[in-house]
Amino acid sequence: MKSNEFDLLIVGAGPAGSFAAEKLARGGARVALFDGRPEGEPKACGGGVTAKALKAWPHLLNAVGRTVDELEMYSPSGKRLHLRLDEPFAIYSRIAFDSYLRDRAREAGAEVLFEKITARGITRTENGWTLRGRNHCDRAAKVLVGADGANSAIAKKLAGPLEASDMEVAFGYRTPLPDNGEVPTVIAFLPGWVGYAWAFPRLDHISFGIATTQEEFEHKALDDLLWQFIFGYYRQRENLMANIWKNVGDPAAVAIEKNLRATAERYAARIPGLADGTWDRRRACGKGWALLGDAAGFADPVTGEGIYYALRSAELFAEAFLEGCPEEYEQRWRKDFGSELRRASQMRRRFYGNFWGAPFTERMIEFARGHSGIKKVLGDLVAGEQGYVGLKKKLVRRALRPL
Numbered sequence: 299m300k301s302n303e304f305d306l307l308i309v310g311a312g313p314a315g316s317f318a319a320e321k322l323a324r325g326g327a328r329v330a331l332f333d334g335r336p337e338g339e340p341k342a343c344g345g346g347v348t349a350k351a352l353k354a355w356p357h358l359l360n361a362v363g364r365t366v367d368e369l370e371m372y373s374p375s376g377k378r379l380h381l382r383l384d385e386p387f388a389i390y391s392r393i394a395f396d397s398y399l400r401d402r403a404r405e406a407g408a409e410v411l412f413e414k415i416t417a418r419g420i421t422r423t424e425n426g427w428t429l430r431g432r433n434h435c436d437r438a439a440k441v442l443v444g445a446d447g448a449n450s451a452i453a454k455k456l457a458g459p460l461e462a463s464d465m466e467v468a469f470g471y472r473t474p475l476p477d478n479g480e481v482p483t484v485i486a487f488l489p490g491w492v493g494y495a496w497a498f499p500r501l502d503h504i505s506f507g508i509a510t511t512q513e514e515f516e517h518k519a520l521d522d523l524l525w526q527f528i529f530g531y532y533r534q535r536e537n538l539m540a541n542i543w544k545n546v547g548d549p550a551a552v553a554i555e556k557n558l559r560a561t562a563e564r565y566a567a568r569i570p571g572l573a574d575g576t577w578d579r580r581r582a583c584g585k586g587w588a589l590l591g592d593a594a595g596f597a598d599p600v601t602g603e604g605i606y607y608a609l610r611s612a613e614l615f616a617e618a619f620l621e622g623c624p625e626e627y628e629q630r631w632r633k634d635f636g637s638e639l640r641r642a643s644q645m646r647r648r649f650y651g652n653f654w655g656a657p658f659t660e661r662m663i664e665f666a667r668g669h670s671g672i673k674k675v676l677g678d679l680v681a682g683e684q685g686y687v688g689l690k691k692k693l694v695r696r697a698l699r700p701l
Contacts, residue, residue, distance in 0.1 A: 427587075
């Protein structure tokens with residue numbers, strides 16, 4: 299085999315692409331992994347990795363990050379719930395996490411190429427595929443794998459573009475750690491909007507963000523809401539009484555705002571959040587190609603969480619390829635997690651809709667504040683162990699049980 303010929307070409311060195319490259323290389327495949335992200339530029343992502351993922355792949359804990367066993371949740375009206383998690387999750391800088399997985403792929407034998415591949419650089423040939431990067435050096439293989447994120451050029455070329463109803467938006471700011479006080483991990487459901495805000499402390503900064511559907515996205519209004527959330531977070535760290543959502547205009551908020559706006563780093567990204575019907579007609583593989591992670595649309599439509607599905611889809615594809623039946627990847631992902639993601643699509647509006655006369659997220663936190671059983675269900679949901687199938691019924695049953 300020539301030096302520029304491989305068994306597989308993987309475009310995208312995020313969790314999906316790097317994990318697939320590692321698995322495939324360890325299995326004896328010759329893999330070229332293309333990382334087109336500028337050096338030192340992190341993906342726009344909260345960086346949360348669920349307990350379900352950490353249990354499936356314990357070596358992820360070797361990446362430099364922060365484990366979380368306590369969480370604050372806020373309802374749309376600002377009611378606070380403190381959760382002690384039976385199953386801790388982790389928060390990573392995506393630079394550290396992605397570098398860790400990419401290094402493992404290289405150590406396993408994958409060739410890592412720091413080149414950006416665009417749609418123009420992808421050519422289908424009689425024998426497979428040829429990719430041309432900016433240095434104009436061609437690499438060829440029989441199989442092309444798209445792991446290049448929600449805006450995947452490969453997915454658009456082979457599976458077709460997604461509609462606005464199939465996409466979500468995440469944006470936010472990276473801010474300094476407070477000088478005083480604790481830095482809790484926070485998830486707060488948005489008042490009057492589909493989606494939630496987060497505060498994920500990392501080792502040297504805090505990642506704040508909002509995730510919502512692309513159809514509902516209004517930048518100015520949501521940006522204002524996010525800043526209210528950020529102000530509330532910092533004010534509570536200073537032991538000042540503050541509603542997490544109502545912190546604009548008073549002197550304390552003005553002082554905090556001036557400092558944060560001067561230091562915050564903004565980020566934004568699109569996230570797949572496939573509609574119910576899209577799961578039935580959209581494929582993640584075909585003859586000589588496959589899509590992984592966000593490129594395939596594999597993210598939870600309710601929360602936007604996609605790292606578990608990135609890793610699991612990479613694992614399922616690598617197993618199918620090494621067993622000599624890559625075309626079985628389609629049925630394997632559908633059987634493994636496809637039905638759960640499809641159910642999440644069906645549940646998205648209901649999850650953020652009304653339940654017993656108030657937003658479901660309001661009721662969920664309200665009930666959990668006074669009921670240990672419901673609090674346990676919420677902890678399982680955060681851990682990734684509680685699915686959406688039967689979630690409301692389970693909460694109702696727990697609510698009706700005696701304490």
